[in-house]
Amino acid sequence: MTTENARERIHTFLREHTGGQPLADTDDFFALGYVNSLFAMQLAAFVEKEFALTLGPDDMDFDNFRTVNGLVRLATSRTSAQS
Template sequence: MAQSETKERIVRFVTRHVGVEIQTDQAIFEQGLVDSMFAMQLVQFLERKFAIQIGAEDLDMANFASVDAMADLIARKQGTEAVRQ
Protein backbone atom coordinates (compact mmCIF):
# COMPACT_ATOMS: atom_id res chain seq x y z
CA MET A 1 0.00 0.00 0.00
CA ALA A 2 1.32 3.43 -0.91
CA GLN A 3 2.10 5.69 2.02
CA SER A 4 -0.35 8.27 0.67
CA GLU A 5 -3.17 5.70 0.97
CA THR A 6 -1.99 4.78 4.47
CA LYS A 7 -2.18 8.43 5.47
CA GLU A 8 -5.65 8.83 3.95
CA ARG A 9 -6.97 5.89 5.99
CA ILE A 10 -5.51 7.27 9.22
CA VAL A 11 -6.83 10.77 8.51
CA ARG A 12 -10.35 9.36 7.94
CA PHE A 13 -10.22 7.40 11.19
CA VAL A 14 -8.95 10.30 13.30
CA THR A 15 -11.29 12.80 11.62
CA ARG A 16 -14.29 10.61 12.50
CA HIS A 17 -13.17 10.67 16.12
CA VAL A 18 -12.37 14.38 16.47
CA GLY A 19 -15.05 15.70 14.14
CA VAL A 20 -12.73 18.06 12.24
CA GLU A 21 -10.48 17.53 9.23
CA ILE A 22 -6.84 17.12 10.24
CA GLN A 23 -3.61 17.58 8.31
CA THR A 24 -1.02 14.82 8.08
CA ASP A 25 1.61 16.90 9.87
CA GLN A 26 -0.73 18.14 12.60
CA ALA A 27 0.33 17.34 16.19
CA ILE A 28 -2.95 15.70 17.22
CA PHE A 29 -2.06 14.94 20.85
CA GLU A 30 -0.12 18.14 21.47
CA GLN A 31 -3.03 20.21 20.16
CA GLY A 32 -5.47 18.35 22.41
CA LEU A 33 -7.48 16.87 19.54
CA VAL A 34 -7.16 13.36 20.97
CA ASP A 35 -6.43 11.91 24.39
CA SER A 36 -4.86 8.82 25.93
CA MET A 37 -8.16 6.92 25.84
CA PHE A 38 -8.30 7.40 22.08
CA ALA A 39 -4.67 6.29 21.83
CA MET A 40 -5.69 2.71 22.63
CA GLN A 41 -8.37 2.79 19.92
CA LEU A 42 -5.80 4.21 17.53
CA VAL A 43 -3.29 1.44 18.26
CA GLN A 44 -5.97 -1.21 17.73
CA PHE A 45 -7.07 0.43 14.47
CA LEU A 46 -3.49 0.59 13.14
CA GLU A 47 -2.80 -3.04 14.07
CA ARG A 48 -6.02 -4.30 12.51
CA LYS A 49 -6.09 -2.12 9.38
CA PHE A 50 -2.40 -2.46 8.48
CA ALA A 51 -1.71 -5.99 9.77
CA ILE A 52 1.08 -4.94 12.13
CA GLN A 53 1.94 -5.61 15.77
CA ILE A 54 2.69 -2.55 17.86
CA GLY A 55 4.86 -3.58 20.78
CA ALA A 56 5.76 -1.79 23.99
CA GLU A 57 8.93 -0.50 22.32
CA ASP A 58 6.76 1.29 19.73
CA LEU A 59 4.57 3.08 22.28
CA ASP A 60 6.58 6.28 22.08
CA MET A 61 4.51 9.45 21.66
CA ALA A 62 6.76 10.46 18.76
CA ASN A 63 5.38 7.50 16.76
CA PHE A 64 1.81 8.80 17.18
CA ALA A 65 2.33 12.57 17.19
CA SER A 66 0.91 13.03 13.70
CA VAL A 67 -0.45 11.05 10.78
CA ASP A 68 2.95 11.39 9.10
CA ALA A 69 4.63 9.82 12.15
CA MET A 70 2.10 6.96 12.25
CA ALA A 71 2.57 6.28 8.53
CA ASP A 72 6.33 6.11 9.09
CA LEU A 73 5.81 3.66 11.97
CA ILE A 74 3.57 1.49 9.80
CA ALA A 75 6.13 1.49 6.99
CA ARG A 76 8.88 0.44 9.43
CA LYS A 77 6.71 -2.30 10.93
CA GLN A 78 5.80 -3.58 7.47
CA GLY A 79 9.47 -3.56 6.50
CA THR A 80 9.11 -0.96 3.77
CA GLU A 81 10.96 2.29 3.40
CA ALA A 82 8.95 5.32 4.49
CA VAL A 83 8.81 7.73 1.60
CA ARG A 84 6.76 10.85 2.26
CA GLN A 85 4.22 11.46 -0.47
Protein backbone atom coordinates in the same frame (compact mmCIF):
# COMPACT_ATOMS: atom_id res chain seq x y z
CA MET B 1 1.05 -0.67 1.20
CA THR B 2 1.98 2.70 -0.21
CA THR B 3 2.63 5.74 1.93
CA GLU B 4 -0.28 7.59 0.33
CA ASN B 5 -2.66 4.68 0.89
CA ALA B 6 -1.66 4.53 4.56
CA ARG B 7 -2.00 8.32 4.88
CA GLU B 8 -5.53 8.21 3.41
CA ARG B 9 -6.64 5.41 5.75
CA ILE B 10 -5.23 7.23 8.77
CA HIS B 11 -6.87 10.54 7.84
CA THR B 12 -10.22 8.76 7.41
CA PHE B 13 -9.93 7.15 10.85
CA LEU B 14 -8.94 10.42 12.51
CA ARG B 15 -11.76 12.41 10.87
CA GLU B 16 -14.23 9.90 12.29
CA HIS B 17 -12.81 10.43 15.80
CA THR B 18 -12.15 14.17 15.77
CA GLY B 19 -15.54 15.39 14.67
CA GLY B 20 -14.40 15.78 11.08
CA GLN B 21 -11.71 18.31 11.95
CA PRO B 22 -9.15 18.68 9.13
CA LEU B 23 -5.66 17.80 10.30
CA ALA B 24 -2.37 18.49 8.56
CA ASP B 25 0.09 15.62 8.45
CA THR B 26 2.29 17.38 11.01
CA ASP B 27 -0.44 18.52 13.42
CA ASP B 28 -0.04 17.12 16.93
CA PHE B 29 -3.67 16.16 17.47
CA PHE B 30 -3.09 15.43 21.16
CA ALA B 31 -1.60 18.89 21.80
CA LEU B 32 -4.41 20.48 19.78
CA GLY B 33 -6.93 18.85 22.10
CA TYR B 34 -8.74 16.81 19.45
CA VAL B 35 -8.04 13.57 21.29
CA ASN B 36 -6.85 12.49 24.74
CA SER B 37 -4.36 9.95 26.05
CA LEU B 38 -6.96 7.17 26.08
CA PHE B 39 -7.24 7.63 22.34
CA ALA B 40 -3.65 6.40 22.01
CA MET B 41 -4.90 2.90 22.80
CA GLN B 42 -7.53 3.21 20.08
CA LEU B 43 -4.87 4.39 17.65
CA ALA B 44 -2.65 1.42 18.48
CA ALA B 45 -5.57 -0.99 17.97
CA PHE B 46 -6.46 0.72 14.68
CA VAL B 47 -2.88 0.49 13.38
CA GLU B 48 -2.62 -3.18 14.31
CA LYS B 49 -5.94 -4.07 12.69
CA GLU B 50 -5.83 -1.80 9.65
CA PHE B 51 -2.24 -2.62 8.70
CA ALA B 52 -2.10 -6.21 10.00
CA LEU B 53 0.70 -5.46 12.46
CA THR B 54 1.65 -6.63 15.90
CA LEU B 55 3.08 -3.66 17.74
CA GLY B 56 5.74 -4.27 20.35
CA PRO B 57 7.10 -2.18 23.21
CA ASP B 58 9.54 -0.36 20.92
CA ASP B 59 6.65 0.79 18.73
CA MET B 60 4.82 2.44 21.62
CA ASP B 61 6.82 5.67 21.41
CA PHE B 62 4.30 8.53 21.73
CA ASP B 63 5.90 10.25 18.71
CA ASN B 64 4.56 7.39 16.56
CA PHE B 65 0.99 8.27 17.54
CA ARG B 66 0.74 12.07 17.82
CA THR B 67 0.78 13.03 14.11
CA VAL B 68 -0.39 11.58 10.84
CA ASN B 69 3.24 11.47 9.69
CA GLY B 70 4.21 9.43 12.76
CA LEU B 71 1.41 6.94 12.16
CA VAL B 72 2.26 6.65 8.47
CA ARG B 73 5.93 6.09 9.29
CA LEU B 74 5.02 3.39 11.82
CA ALA B 75 2.55 1.64 9.51
CA THR B 76 4.69 1.70 6.38
CA SER B 77 8.01 0.84 7.99
CA ARG B 78 6.45 -2.10 9.80
CA THR B 79 4.47 -3.41 6.81
CA SER B 80 7.58 -3.10 4.63
CA ALA B 81 9.62 -5.01 7.21
CA GLN B 82 7.00 -7.76 7.44
CA SER B 83 6.66 -8.20 3.65
